[in-house]
Amino acid sequence: MTSRILCVLAMLAVGLTAAATSAQASVPNRWGFALVNLTSGVPDPAHQAGSWSAGFNVSVTPGGVGQTYVRFPQLAINGGVVHVTAISENAYWCQAQKWAPSGADMLVAVQCYRYGGAPVFTPYSIVFEQSTGTLPAPKAFGYVHYNGAGITSQFNSAGAVNTVAGGGGVWTVQLPGLGSAGFAGNLQVTSADPSQPARCKVGAWAPSAGTQAVQVRCHNATNVPLNTGWSLTYQRERAITGGALPPGRFGYTFDNTPANPGPYAPVPPAVNYNSASAVNTVQSAGLGLRLVTFPVVGALQDHVQATAYGPGPEYCNLQTVWNTFGGSVYVRNVACYSAATRVDRPSMVSYTSRY
Structure with a gap:
């Protein structure tokens, strides 16, 4: 074997x-x-x-x-x-x-x-x-795959060149040309390591008119910072798949107030996008558990990604498979952990259908 x-x-x-x-x-x-x-x-x-x-x-x-x-x-x-x-x-x-x-x-x-x-x-x-090509503002899409030493794959829908600086478990990614006046869009980060356990997340996010500056943080099998590979995707009014012909049914949200029992709609509205102009909501389902609802846009076949946000070693997963019913999507639940204990922490969630 x-x-x-x-x-x-x-x-x-x-x-x-x-x-x-x-x-x-x-x-x-x-x-x-x-x-x-x-x-x-x-x-x-x-x-x-x-x-x-x-x-x-x-x-x-x-x-x-x-x-x-x-x-x-x-x-x-x-x-x-x-x-x-x-x-x-x-x-x-x-x-x-x-x-x-x-x-x-x-x-x-x-x-x-x-x-x-x-x-x-x-x-x-x-x-x-x-992905390929460019997008007209305010739509934006970009990604970076970093192998622990340098960028091996990237895309920027403004035609600019993304950069990565740092190391040792903390990096700053610049996505020039994809900037926004305030928080807008969604981020997903996943570790990429062929030989050792590695967890990665969005550590911080600083949008500006000229760029999206995103901090990526990674840890080992416990809570020690780790130099490893990872992938980051930024989406704004664009599905996580980033295809040439995007689906009509998708959405994303940023649970940036995890102490809020909800249901609440995250603000600013630009981080809580729904392609059908409905309002996504987040609410508590218990300690460290967040029920996320994407109204109207639900359609099979479909997909959900989630990532943790914040400066610590916490991480998030999905407690069970999301439910698509009556045109809505119920992510029940995003579960976040400190070590092996559930805790309330910010997270980002992205949903897309194929249609």
């Missing part, structure tokens, strides 16, 4: 040397998402979709303990970013290890852990996305 894992990871290493430059406009956008609820086979069809042709599906194969390989059909390309959110009632998280083309497909290695670093399988939501 060990030799098999090493072979697969070696294969994944091929194609991960994309230059640190914006994607070329001649390359079509590619995206896919899935809810991985098994270790082998085709995962939940109600929660997978992508830019592939009809008749194809996401498939999953097992690796080592807590490790799975996700195959996105017809998405082979160098670069892009991957985001993963664990789904569990326990203090678990999942991280991307590596991703790269495998024939005509995109193959992603995902590893999940319990707090403390023991590997464990848990369901998770995963999205791969690669």
Whole structure:
């Protein structure tokens, strides 16, 4: 089994040397998402979709303990970013290890852990996305994949070049040309490490007219700052998939007042976007548990990502799979942890359907 894992990871290493430059406009956008609820086979069809042709599906194969390989059909390309959110009632998280083309497909290695670093399988939501082209303001989209030493893949819908500075577990990402007068949009961050447990989050966020300045913080299996790889995506009036033809049903929110029992609508409104012009709400479902509702935009197939926000080592996952019913989406719940104890902490949530 060990030799098999090493072979697969070696294969994944091929194609991960994309230059640190914006994607070329001649390359079509590619995206896919899935809810991985098994270790082998085709995962939940109600929660997978992508830019592939009809008749194809996401498939999953097992690796080592807590490790799975996700195959996105017809998405082979160098670069892009991957985001993963664990789904569990326990203090678990999942991280991307590596991703790269495998024939005509995109193959992603995902590893999940319990707090403390023991590997464990848990369901998770995963999205791969690669973007091109530009967007007219106020729409904005950008991403960075950083491998622990430098940027290996990036995109900026203003045509600018993103930068990363820092290290040792704390970095500052600049997304020039995507700035806003105040807080607007949403952020998602996921750790990307092929060899050790790593958790990453949004540490801080400072918007300005010229740029979005975002702090990324990462920790090891416990609470020690860690130099590791990660992916960051910024979206504003744009779905997390960032495709050339965005869906009509998507939304995002920033639970920036986690002590508020709610239901409340996060402010400013620009961090609480709903593509149907409805109002997303957040409310307490118990200590460290937040029920997030996206009205009107719900439609299968669909997808949710969540990430923690703040300067500490806390992290968040999804307590269970979201429910899409009557045109609305109920994320029940975003669960945040300090070590293995649930705590009220800020978080960011992004929802998209395929339509």
